[in-house]
Amino acid sequence: MEEPEVEDDTNSNADEDVESMVIDKECWEHEVGDEDVSMKRATTTIQKKDRFLNKLCPNVEEEEDSNIKQLPPVYHVQNSEQQWDEMAPMLSMKFTNPTELKQCLTNYFVKHGYDLWYEKNDKNKLLVKCCKDKEPTCPFRLWASWMQEERTFQIKSLKSSHNCVRDFKIGLVTYKWIGKQYFNVLLENPRFSLRKIKAQISSTYNIIVSIRQCRNEKKFALSEIEGTLKEHYSRLWDYGIEIKRANLGSTMNMEVDHTLDGNLVFKRLYVCFKGVRDGWVEVCRQIIGIDGCFLKGICKGELLVVVGRDANNSMSPLAWDVVTIENKETWQWFLDLLMDDIDRGNGNELTLISDGHKGLIKAIKERVPHVEHRLFARHILANFNTRFKGEHFIKPFWRAVKATTK
Numbered sequence: 008m009e010e011p012e013v014e015d016d017t018n019s020n021a022d023e024d025v026e027s028m029v030i031d032k033e034c035w036e037h038e039v040g041d042e043d044v045s046m047k048r049a050t051t052t053i054q055k056k057d058r059f060l061n062k063l064c065p066n067v068e069e070e071e072d073s074n075i076k077q078l079p080p081v082y083h084v085q086n087s088e089q090q091w092d093e094m095a096p097m098l099s100m101k102f103t104n105p106t107e108l109k110q111c112l113t114n115y116f117v118k119h120g121y122d123l124w125y126e127k128n129d130k131n132k133l134l135v136k137c138c139k140d141k142e143p144t145c146p147f148r149l150w151a152s153w154m155q156e157e158r159t160f161q162i163k164s165l166k167s168s169h170n171c172v173r174d175f176k177i178g179l180v181t182y183k184w185i186g187k188q189y190f191n192v193l194l195e196n197p198r199f200s201l202r203k204i205k206a207q208i209s210s211t212y213n214i215i216v217s218i219r220q221c222r223n224e225k226k227f228a229l230s231e232i233e234g235t236l237k238e239h240y241s242r243l244w245d246y247g248i249e250i251k252r253a254n255l256g257s258t259m260n261m262e263v264d265h266t267l268d269g270n271l272v273f274k275r276l277y278v279c280f281k282g283v284r285d286g287w288v289e290v291c292r293q294i295i296g297i298d299g300c301f302l303k304g305i306c307k308g309e310l311l312v313v314v315g316r317d318a319n320n321s322m323s324p325l326a327w328d329v330v331t332i333e334n335k336e337t338w339q340w341f342l343d344l345l346m347d348d349i350d351r352g353n354g355n356e357l358t359l360i361s362d363g364h365k366g367l368i369k370a371i372k373e374r375v376p377h378v379e380h381r382l383f384a385r386h387i388l389a390n391f392n393t394r395f396k397g398e399h400f401i402k403p404f405w406r407a408v409k410a411t412t413k
């Protein structure tokens with residue numbers, strides 16, 4: 008069956024024609040509600056397309072039309088959450104704007120290796136064809152414009168067949184498109200090299216992009232990430248208020264630095280949920296382990312965490328802290344807030360296990376002098392191994408660690 012086409016949608020009748028024609032089988036199958044009306048619509052749709060049937064019973068169409076007019080046609084709507092390689096344009100599909108349709112088209116043509124180009128491309132209409140200046144010409148053709156009844160961009164006509172072969176250089180692939188695909192990779196590792204990006208794009212998407220495109224996409228993705236991160240950090244006050252509202256009695260403490268131009272810059276953050284704190288205070292052994300780890304990505308910094316053990320000997324996180332750097336001052340700040348939260352004063356009746364970080368050991372001596380301080384066995388073993396090398400030392404070491412008698 009020939010697919011409907013609209014050459015110019017400035018003609019208002021043309022729009023109506025297409026819309027009535029695109030209510031095809033798929034559309035009325037999606038209908039929910041009165042089955043009778045659905046069936047009548049289906050019959051009418053078939054009749055509209057069958058001249059022979061129309062001649063046999065010419066009045067049916069008019070009678071049924073009065074029933075149909077109240078029901079608007081159901082169109083496919085683009086799902087922006089869809090996987091990139093599952094996106095495909097469909098006749099009558101609706102998009103929020105032309106940019107969303109272009110994103111869908113780029114994904115679809117990267118997946119299949121079609122070399123598309125825009126014959127008309129502005130904010131009101133889009134005419135897309137395949138294989139510019141190549142022989143034989145490819146029949147693919149897509150026309151899209153705004154709908155008349157609503158502010159939605161719609162594919163009004165589509166010839167979806169191709170006779171071209173896979174092309175490895177796709178004209179529609181822009182640095183913005185590549186940037187979107189590599190957003191998370193660059194968020195985790197901003198130093199990801201241009202050569203690696205180029206090689207990965209070639210193996211993952213089967214397309215060839217230039218180093219210049221990769222450079223532009225990296226610049227684009229990093230500026231997007233920076234903007235997004237700034238936005239996220241600026242919402243930390245809201246986050247704190249929400250924590251205190253959702254779990255009354257929780258602690259959220261944040262410090263900021265003031266820059267010369269009057270802006271606020273994040274310095275450190277401490278969070279302890281009342282729920283987990285009460286759980287630890289009431290049922291867990293009074294032993295805590297504290298340690299820090301580096302945060303990757305653009306902002307860097309360190310995450311300081313304190314954990315206890317529950318009755319099943321599983322980890323029971325107690326509080327966490329994000330700081331720019333791990334030193335005596337930041338550990339002291341963390342211990343101050345933690346001791347206030349668990350109400351242990353100078354560390355009375357508390358055992359604390361940590362690594363041998365110099366700043367931390369100093370902070371513990373000054374801030375919680377009454378605590379029973381132990382080092383992680385794994386760190387002791389690492390030191391022990393420097394003097395006593397060999398597998399035969401390791402087993403007895405762990406036996407000694409787990410022994411309950413001298």
Ligand SMILES: [Zn+2]
Pocket residue numbers: 121122137138145146147168169170171
């Ligand atoms: Zn083609």
